[in-house]
Amino acid sequence: MAKIMIDSVSKEFLTARKRTVALNETSLTIEDEEIVCVVGPSGCGKTTLLNLIAGFIRPSSGTIILDDREVAGPSAERAVVFQSDAVFPWLTVADNVAFGPRMQGMRGSRRAERVERYLDLVGLSDFAGTYPKELSGGMRKRVDLARAYTSGPDVLLLDEPFGALDLFTKENMWTALKRVAEAEPKTIVFVTHDIEEALFLGHRVVVMTPRPARVHSVVDVPFGADRALDLRAEPEFQALRMQIAHSLREVHDGAA
Amino acid sequence: MARLDAPNPPVADASPPGTSRLPASDRNFGPLISIGVVASLLVAWWVVTTGTETVTQLYLPSPESLWTAITTLNTQLLADAGATLGRVVASWIGGSALGVVVGLAMARARWLMYALNPIIEAVRPVPPVALIPFVILWFGIGDTGKLFLGALACFMVMVVNTTIAAGNVPPVYLRAARSLGADDGNVYRSVVLPAIVPEILSGFRIGSALAFAVVVAAEFLGADAGIGRLIMQASRTLNTSVVLLGTVCIALMAVILDQVISRISAYVTRWAAQH
Numbered sequence: 001m002a003k004i005m006i007d008s009v010s011k012e013f014l015t016a017r018k019r020t021v022a023l024n025e026t027s028l029t030i031e032d033e034e035i036v037c038v039v040g041p042s043g044c045g046k047t048t049l050l051n052l053i054a055g056f057i058r059p060s061s062g063t064i065i066l067d068d069r070e071v072a073g074p075s076a077e078r079a080v081v082f083q084s085d086a087v088f089p090w091l092t093v094a095d096n097v098a099f100g101p102r103m104q105g106m107r108g109s110r111r112a113e114r115v116e117r118y119l120d121l122v123g124l125s126d127f128a129g130t131y132p133k134e135l136s137g138g139m140r141k142r143v144d145l146a147r148a149y150t151s152g153p154d155v156l157l158l159d160e161p162f163g164a165l166d167l168f169t170k171e172n173m174w175t176a177l178k179r180v181a182e183a184e185p186k187t188i189v190f191v192t193h194d195i196e197e198a199l200f201l202g203h204r205v206v207v208m209t210p211r212p213a214r215v216h217s218v219v220d221v222p223f224g225a226d227r228a229l230d231l232r233a234e235p236e237f238q239a240l241r242m243q244i245a246h247s248l249r250e251v252h253d254g255a256a
Numbered sequence: 257m258a259r260l261d262a263p264n265p266p267v268a269d270a271s272p273p274g275t276s277r278l279p280a281s282d283r284n285f286g287p288l289i290s291i292g293v294v295a296s297l298l299v300a301w302w303v304v305t306t307g308t309e310t311v312t313q314l315y316l317p318s319p320e321s322l323w324t325a326i327t328t329l330n331t332q333l334l335a336d337a338g339a340t341l342g343r344v345v346a347s348w349i350g351g352s353a354l355g356v357v358v359g360l361a362m363a364r365a366r367w368l369m370y371a372l373n374p375i376i377e378a379v380r381p382v383p384p385v386a387l388i389p390f391v392i393l394w395f396g397i398g399d400t401g402k403l404f405l406g407a408l409a410c411f412m413v414m415v416v417n418t419t420i421a422a423g424n425v426p427p428v429y430l431r432a433a434r435s436l437g438a439d440d441g442n443v444y445r446s447v448v449l450p451a452i453v454p455e456i457l458s459g460f461r462i463g464s465a466l467a468f469a470v471v472v473a474a475e476f477l478g479a480d481a482g483i484g485r486l487i488m489q490a491s492r493t494l495n496t497s498v499v500l501l502g503t504v505c506i507a508l509m510a511v512i513l514d515q516v517i518s519r520i521s522a523y524v525t526r527w528a529a530q531h
Contacts, residue, residue, distance in 0.1 A: 056431055076437030086432040090450040090527045100436040103446070131527040151436045 003187045004030040004155065010212075011048050011064035021212035022048040025062070028206060028215055033185040037198035039244065040208030040216075046191040047083075049213070050159050053107065053189060054080050066155065071244070076104055079148035083160040087132045087140045087147070094119065094128035096143050100151025118146040121180050132142055138169035142176055149180055158190045172228055174200055182225065195244050197233055207244060209251040216251050219244060316429045317497035325497045329486075337505050339481035340471060343399065344513075347406025348467040352460055355411040359418025364444065371417070376415060383407045385473045410463035414456070421455035422448055454528050457521035458472070458530035461514060468510045 011023040022045040029038050040046050052064055053055045055074040064071040066078070079100070087096055094115055101111045119125045122142040132140055141161060148156055162170045174197065181188065192198050198205045205219040219240065223231060231237055298319075304310045305318035313321060326333060362369045384405045395401035425448050433447045475484020483502045490498035 054431070054435055056434075072508065074431065074434035076435070078435055080435040082428050084426075084428050084430065086426075086428045088429060088432075088447070088450070089529070090453070099438075099446075100431070103433070103437040103439075103442055133527065133529045153435075157435075225488065 002029045003032040003034070003067065004028075004189075005063075005065040006030075006049075007063050007065070008182075009049075009052060009064060010058045010096075011052060011057065023052070023059075024212035024214050026214055027062075028218075030187060030189065030191050032187055032192070035188040035190065035201060035203045036206060037183065037192060037202030037204070038206045038208060039192055039195055039198045039248070040213060041210050041248065042193055044210045045213030046193075046208055047159055048175070049208075050080075050157050050189060050191050053155070054157050056077055076100060076151055077214050078156045079151050079153035079156055081141075081144050081148050081156070081158045081161040083163050085132075085137075085140055085144075086123065087143045089132050091132075092128065093124055093130050093132065093135070095133070097146045097150050099147060104151070114150055116166045118150045118180070121183055122146045122176050132245045136169075138165055138173060141165065141173055145177060145180065149184065149186075153186065155189070156189045160192050161190075163192070163194075163232070170197070177201065178227070195241050195248075199237060199240055199244070200227060200229075200232065205244060207247045207251070217247055276323045314494065314496055317500050321497040322501055324500045325495075329498070329501075333486070333501070333505070336481050336486045336502075336507065339479070340468075340475065340483040340506070341509050341513075343402050343471045343475075343482070344406060344464070344467045344509075347403045347471060348410050348460075348464050350403070351407030351410030351467070352414045352463050354407070354417050355414025355459075355463075356456055358411075359415040359446075359450070360422060362415070362521050363419050363422030363448070376412065379408075380412045380416065384470045388474055388477055391474070392477065402471050402474040402479070402482075405474050406467040409466040413463045413466060414459045417455050417459035417462075418452065421452035425451045454521075454525045457525060459515070460521070461517050464513050464517060465510060468506055472506060 006026060007030040008025045008027050009023060010021065010025055012019055012021045014020075026049065028036075038049065048057070052059055053066075053071065055071045055078065071078075088099065091099065097119055098115045100109055101114055106114070115128075116125070119128055122145055124139065124146065125143055127135065127139065132143065134145050135143070144161070162173045165173060178201070190198070190201060195205075199221055202221050205214040205221060207219065208214065209216045221240070222236070301316075302319050305313070306320055307317055317325075358372070362372055376493055386429040387405065387408075388401075391405055395404060429447050429451060433443050438446060472482070472484040472487075475482035476488045479485040481503050487499050487502035490496075490502070
């Protein structure tokens with residue numbers, strides 16, 4: 001049984017004078033504990049797709065089904081890591097990470113243990129009592145990631161979470177994400193415009209067309225779970241990277 | 257294949273808690289300039305009045321005559337200052353608190369925004385002092401009217417500050433909270449409210465200065481005690497040293513109150529990024 005079933009979903013936005021179709025008849029099935037990376041040109045509606053799965057917006061037509069139930073709104077079963085900084089600045093690192101469990105009524109030592117565990121997984125144990133303003137961008141993203149995991153979701157939705165980071169920090173984040181996802185596998189939908197990132201992290205890579213977005217093709221990533229950063233230098237990796245780059249160029253030219 | 261499971265080292269640019277970004281020389285220079293300016297003004301004041309008698313006592317009373325005024329008035333000065341400070345603090349706290357509550361409610365319920373916004377926008381530009389004749393008719397010259405005016409001024413500042421600040425909370429915080437399991441009430445208590453604390457506190461500071469201005473002005477037009485009444489009585493007999501003393505009293509009280517608020521708010525908002 002598939003975890004997430006996106007069935008011919010369209011989304012249009014109506015502004016005063018214009019009707020913009022952001023997503024057009026998109027269908028996609030995502031298996032349990034699968035990591036699916038969605039790549040596409042910027043502004044193509046990848047984020048719209050993610051916001052639809054998160055339940056922040058409702059589809060204009062079509063359905064999104066998670067575990068046999070239609071997505072009707074945001075919920076703790078679907079945690080989101082955003083592109084922009086969403087760490088609450090008024091809470092310490094530990095309190096940020098504890099936010100999900102606190103909202104869900106978990107208390108005392110159980111909550112503390114959980115927070116400790118995920119802080120440790122992302123390597124931030126020494127910064128539990130620190131306020132976010134004293135952290136670098138990469139460290140804040142780890143807080144965000146730990147916060148999403150600690151909340152105990154079924155599905156993790158990541159919207160270009162590392163887009164604003166430099167390459168070195170980004171690689172660190174990939175490693176951190178892989179470590180957490182290995183310790184506790186989840187269904188992950190990862191939106192990015194970075195093909196290497198998608199190939200390095202994903203089990204499958206979904207290529208989207210420009211606006212109005214549709215699924216152009218789906219690439220199965222043949223590398224196993226054990227991936228090192230050097231994997232990117234392998235000929236097979238590069239060949240796949242070129243293949244996806246070509247698809248993207250093709251869809252882009254097709255639209256122009 | 258090599259495992260990359262060592263926790264990544266903390267990034268070097270994360271500065272240790274509590275450090276200021278200013279270089280040490282800039283930090284120590286500021287207060288020195290302030291003290292220097294105040295001290296030179298005090299000296300200049302003494303020079304033009306007592307020292308050289310360039311300016312007559314009537315136009316600018318000397319430091320000595322101010323001291324004489326203090327010793328003559330003695331406990332009466334304390335009583336007047338206490339009366340004014342009491343009114344200011346009471347109206348400021350009452351008006352501000354009500355402003356925050358109403359502002360939050362307006363930010364949360366659209367219909368309330370539509371209902372109250374026209375009234376607030378119409379009353380806001382009116383200087384509260386302009387309402388003094390009505391206030392005397394409605395409440396007499398007792399404390400109630402003065403408290404009402406001070407509270408009104410603070411309420412207007414806070415209600416506008418709060419609604420704007422609540423509307424400016426980054427939507428990504430609200431979405432994040434929702435996807436972590438927060439319900440409507442939780443989003444308000446645990447996200448919107450803490451996020452706007454800095455704006456609320458800066459509104460408190462503006463409000464405290466306003467409350468002084470409005471309360472003292474209301475005291476001009478009649479009061480049994482208060483710095484405003486003291487100044488008004490003294491001005492009838494052209495006793496300018498008492499007038500000046502009253503002004504100095506207001507300034508001192510306002511500065512101390514403002515310092516208290518800004519110390520408290522610096523602690524409460526220690527999480528906020530420094531400008």
